[in-house]
Amino acid sequence: MKNEIKIFSPATVANVACGFDVLGFCLDSQGDEMVIRKTTKKGIEITHIEGYDLPYETEANVAGVSALAMYNHIKPKCGFEIEIYKKIKPGSGIGSSAASAVGSVFGMNELLGQPFTKQQLTYFAMKGEALASKSEHADNLAPAIYGGFTLVKSTAPLDILQLPTPQHLYATIIHPQIEIKTAAARAVLPNEVSLKDAITQWANLGSLVHALHCNDYKLLHRALQDNIVEPYRKNLIPYFDNVKYAAMCAGALGCAISGSGPSIFTLSKGLDAAKAIEQAMIKSYKPTQIKFETHVSKINTKGIKILS
Amino acid sequence: MKNEIKIFSPATVANVACGFDVLGFCLDSQGDEMVIRKTTKKGIEITHIEGYDLPYETEANVAGVSALAMYNHIKPKCGFEIEIYKKIKPGSGIGSSAASAVGSVFGMNELLGQPFTKQQLTYFAMKGEALASKSEHADNLAPAIYGGFTLVKSTAPLDILQLPTPQHLYATIIHPQIEIKTAAARAVLPNEVSLKDAITQWANLGSLVHALHCNDYKLLHRALQDNIVEPYRKNLIPYFDNVKYAAMCAGALGCAISGSGPSIFTLSKGLDAAKAIEQAMIKSYKPTQIKFETHVSKINTKGIKILS
Numbered sequence: 369m370k371n372e373i374k375i376f377s378p379a380t381v382a383n384v385a386c387g388f389d390v391l392g393f394c395l396d397s398q399g400d401e402m403v404i405r406k407t408t409k410k411g412i413e414i415t416h417i418e419g420y421d422l423p424y425e426t427e428a429n430v431a432g433v434s435a436l437a438m439y440n441h442i443k444p445k446c447g448f449e450i451e452i453y454k455k456i457k458p459g460s461g462i463g464s465s466a467a468s469a470v471g472s473v474f475g476m477n478e479l480l481g482q483p484f485t486k487q488q489l490t491y492f493a494m495k496g497e498a499l500a501s502k503s504e505h506a507d508n509l510a511p512a513i514y515g516g517f518t519l520v521k522s523t524a525p526l527d528i529l530q531l532p533t534p535q536h537l538y539a540t541i542i543h544p545q546i547e548i549k550t551a552a553a554r555a556v557l558p559n560e561v562s563l564k565d566a567i568t569q570w571a572n573l574g575s576l577v578h579a580l581h582c583n584d585y586k587l588l589h590r591a592l593q594d595n596i597v598e599p600y601r602k603n604l605i606p607y608f609d610n611v612k613y614a615a616m617c618a619g620a621l622g623c624a625i626s627g628s629g630p631s632i633f634t635l636s637k638g639l640d641a642a643k644a645i646e647q648a649m650i651k652s653y654k655p656t657q658i659k660f661e662t663h664v665s666k667i668n669t670k671g672i673k674i675l676s
Numbered sequence: 677m678k679n680e681i682k683i684f685s686p687a688t689v690a691n692v693a694c695g696f697d698v699l700g701f702c703l704d705s706q707g708d709e710m711v712i713r714k715t716t717k718k719g720i721e722i723t724h725i726e727g728y729d730l731p732y733e734t735e736a737n738v739a740g741v742s743a744l745a746m747y748n749h750i751k752p753k754c755g756f757e758i759e760i761y762k763k764i765k766p767g768s769g770i771g772s773s774a775a776s777a778v779g780s781v782f783g784m785n786e787l788l789g790q791p792f793t794k795q796q797l798t799y800f801a802m803k804g805e806a807l808a809s810k811s812e813h814a815d816n817l818a819p820a821i822y823g824g825f826t827l828v829k830s831t832a833p834l835d836i837l838q839l840p841t842p843q844h845l846y847a848t849i850i851h852p853q854i855e856i857k858t859a860a861a862r863a864v865l866p867n868e869v870s871l872k873d874a875i876t877q878w879a880n881l882g883s884l885v886h887a888l889h890c891n892d893y894k895l896l897h898r899a900l901q902d903n904i905v906e907p908y909r910k911n912l913i914p915y916f917d918n919v920k921y922a923a924m925c926a927g928a929l930g931c932a933i934s935g936s937g938p939s940i941f942t943l944s945k946g947l948d949a950a951k952a953i954e955q956a957m958i959k960s961y962k963p964t965q966i967k968f969e970t971h972v973s974k975i976n977t978k979g980i981k982i983l984s
Contacts, residue, residue, distance in 0.1 A: 390879040521883045522876070527898065529886050560868040566904070568830070570878035571698040575829045577885040578837050590835065596874070 372405045373478050374675040377471035378668050379456050380463035381539065381633045382507040385594040385624035386572035390520045392463075392511040395539060397665035400467045401675065402431070403451035404475030410447040412436050412472075419454035422468075430465045434496030435472035441492070442483065448476055458500075459547040461631035466508030469496030474513065474672050486513050491526050501628075502551045508627060515671030517580055533667050534583045538642035540620070542611060542649045543631040545659040548604050553628030556600045569596050585621060585637045592622020592635065605630045611652045618648035639664070680713045681786050682983040685779035686976050687764050688771035689847065689941045690815040693902040693932035694880035698828045700771075700819040703847060705973035708775045709983065710739070711759035712783030718755040720744050720780075727762035730776075738773045742804030743780035749800070750791065756784055766808075767855040769939035774816030777804030782821065782980045794821050799834050810859045816935060823979030825888055842891045845975050846950035848928070850919060850957045851939040853967040856912050861936030864908045877904050893929060893945045900930020900943065913938045919960045926956035947972070 378399040384391040400419075407413075412426045412435045426432035431450055439448070450472050456464040473492045477484050484492075490509050498504045510518035510528045521527040572591045579587035602608040602625065611632060615623040619641045620634035634649075636642045642664045653660050686707040692699040708727075715721070720734045720743045734740035739758055747756070758780050764772040781800045785792050792800075801817045818826035818836045829835040880899045887895035910916040910933065919940060923931040927949045928942035942957075944950045950972045961968050 387878070387882065389875045390882065519879065519882050519886065521879050521895075521898065527883075529883060529895070531886060557871060559871060561871050561874055563865060563867060563869050563904070566869055566874040566877065567697045569874065570695070570881045571827065571829050573878045574695065574698065574827050574881045574885045575835075575837060577882045578827065578839060578889075581886075581889040587829075587837070590829065596871070 369481060370479060372403060373475050374401065374403050375471055375475050375672060376401055376675050377467040377474070377672050378512055380466055380508045380511040382463065382627040383594070383597065383625065384576070385592040385622050386569055386576055387519070388569070388594070388597050389505060389507055391517065391573065391576070392507045393517045393533070393539070394511040394515050394668040394671050395462065395541070395665040396668040397663045398456055398462065400455050400471060401453040402471040402475060404472060404479060405449040406479050407447040407449050412439055412447065413449050414452065415449045416451035417454065418452070420458055422452065422454065422458070430496040430500050431468040431472040433499045434469040434493045435476060437495035438473045438476055438484070438492040442480065444480060448479070457543070459549060460543050461548065461625070461627040461629045462541060462543070463508035463512060463627060465500035466493070466497055466512050469493040470509055470512040470672055472496070478674065487526055487528055489513050490528060494523070503554070511671065513671055516667060516669040519577070531577060531580045533669050534580060534585065536637050537667050538636050538639055539665045539667065540615070540634045540636065540642045540645045540649065541626065541631055541663050541665065542653060543661045544605060544653070545661070546606070546630050548629045553601055553604060556604065557597060558600070561596055565595050588635065589621040592624065594624050598624060601625050601629055605632065606658055607653065607656050608632065611649050614648040614652035615645050618645045620645050677789060678787060680711060681783050682709060682711050683779055683783050683980060684709055684983050685775040685782070685980050686820055688774055688816045688819040690771065690935040691902070691905065691933065692884070693900040693930050694877055694884055695827070696877070696902070696905050697813060697815055699825065699881065699884070700815045701825045701841070701847070702819040702823050702976040702979050703770065703849070703973040704976040705971045706764055706770065708763050708779060709761040710779040710783060712780060712787060713757040714787050715755040715757055720747055720755065721757050722760065723757045724759035725762065726760070728766055730760065730762065730766070738804040738808050739776040739780040741807045742777040742801045743784060745803035746781045746784055746792070746800040750788065752788060756787070765851070767857060768851050769856065769933070769935040769937045770849060770851070771816035771820060771935060773808035774801070774805055774820050777801040778817055778820040778980055780804070786982065795834055795836055797821050798836060802831070811862070819979065821979055824975060824977040827885065839885060839888045841975050841977050842888060842893065844945050846944050846947055847973045847975065848923070848942045848944065848950045848953045848957065849934065849939055849971050849973065850961060851969045852913060852961070853969070854914070854938050856937045861909055861912060864912065865905060866908070869904055873903050896943065897929040900932065902932050906932060909933050909937055913940065914966055915961065915964050916940065919957050922956040922960035923953050926953045928953050
């Protein structure tokens with residue numbers, strides 16, 4: 369059995385327009401790298417962090433907290449060192465904290481001989497995710513662990529469904545370089561929604577699940593709408609309406625806020641369309657004073673993976 | 677081309693626990709019979725009604741109103757007579773008005789050489805349904821026309837999805853002989869729901885659609901929950917909690933109010949289970965002072981059909 373493993377922990381898009389708090393999908397284009405090492409010294413130690421300024425203290429680090437949750441559950445005779453090569457900017461809205469939370473427990477599970485299921489890994493990772501977002505949710509964690517599209521049916525008890533991914537589906541992401549904390553993005557949401565809007569939302573989510581099963585891109589287009597969260601959160605993202613309009617005109621199947629933002633995602637059929645949408649988004653955002661990054665990604669159907 | 681057609685217009689279950697206003701499925705066990713006859717005299721005339729006391733005046737009769745909607749659209753050179761052999765009790769909650777609304781337009785479409793699609797038939801039938809329920813909805817109409825499970829993604833524009841039906845799925849229905857008008861059942865509902873409850877509901881509906889695609893009966897069981905409407909409407913149905921408890925103990929995958937009630941439906945895997953649930957429901961309801969009927973039905977995957 370290996371003593372050290374290097375993994376790629378992918379970025380993810382949560383909510384996916386009509387699936388607030390439950391739906392997510394996995395990206396290929398961005399992800400953290402992490403090295404997990406078995407040690408004779410007991411406990412969890414974060415020994416190296418690169419890319420972004422994150423705490424080394426285990427209890428204050430998302431990857432550390434999820435690692436501890438698993439560690440305290442299984443009580444192994446060894447300990448673990450964690451190196452984090454952070455590539456996903458914290459607060460970008462594409463599952464930065466989820467990638468950290470998932471990476472440590474996935475790596476440890478491999479080094480321990482896979483005692484845990486994917487669902488159990490998600491459970492431990494939720495403990496780390498809660499440190500970042502102040503609530504235990506799994507809509508970014510599940511796609512990072514399972515790959516493709518996932519639906520978190522419930523978190524207590526944890527119940528995750530893996531949905532099919534149409535073969536030609538691509539995502540385009542634009543990331544305006546402003547920071548929105550998940551907790552702040554939650555604070556703008558109302559506690560109550562109109563029954564009428566809720567009905568529209570669940571009709572759309574049901575339709576989206578059907579569309580994924582049927583490879584029905586036209587239905588994906590009709591279903592990728594968010595009338596619950598977007599009206600509130602889009603105000604936190606400058607020029608959201610402009611860039612969405614540009615993306616839809618360029619052929620996006622749908623365009624919505626990724627997770628709690630500020631990243632904005634689109635889905636499209638085929639790589640050419642995804643690239644054309646990227647250009648349209650760049651053209652729309654360039655005249656603003658806000659720095660941004662874009663990337664195009666195939667839907668990552670494998671999820672987190674071993675690099676070496 | 678025929679000048680007269682006899683059809684079976686099936687009963688249906690709308691809402692299906694987690695799909696309020698959008699989901700429905702079609703029954704085999706109950707349905708109206710209707711005769712539609714082409715006449716040289718122009719217009720729509722209801723010439724015979726049996727079973728229940730319904731208005732003969734075309735504009736006051738659900739089947740008449742939907743027939744008129746189609747008639748005024750296509751403006752044929754002929755007219756139509758409608759005979760209604762009403763078997764589904766009005767106000768029972770298993771799509772009595774929908775069966776009437778659908779029957780006339782389906783029969784006329786056949787006699788005219790099928791100029792209309794199923795979606796167009798649903799559109800015309802909505803005009804009749806609106807007479808009964810004071811609002812244009814299609815959650816009972818769509819399963820009667822398409823068969824199996826249907827999801828009404830939206831009514832304006834009308835967008836209906838046909839979902840797959842697991843082969844061994846059966847429904848058991850108990851119909852307490854009290855009347856609840858759809859409009860009254862709508863009046864008890866709140867205008868707003870908590871975002872938390874709404875999230876649970878769309879997670880369940882997404883899961884249900886996935887379960888239908890995957891023949892996953894265990895997931896059907898976990899998804900068949902209604903935390904939006906049932907808490908309000910169950911108070912309109914005496915002993916609802918008791919009979920639900922009995923059904924679930926007898927092995928039902930789920931048990932909830934059918935449409936706006938008072939009928940209560942369950943779903944189960946296999947005919948034996950459906951019959952055992954029926955017995956449990958009878959045993960639970962017999963001690964009450966309320967008359968009731970029960971029936972067991974395979975899911976009707978064909979929908980409305982021609983008898984002769």
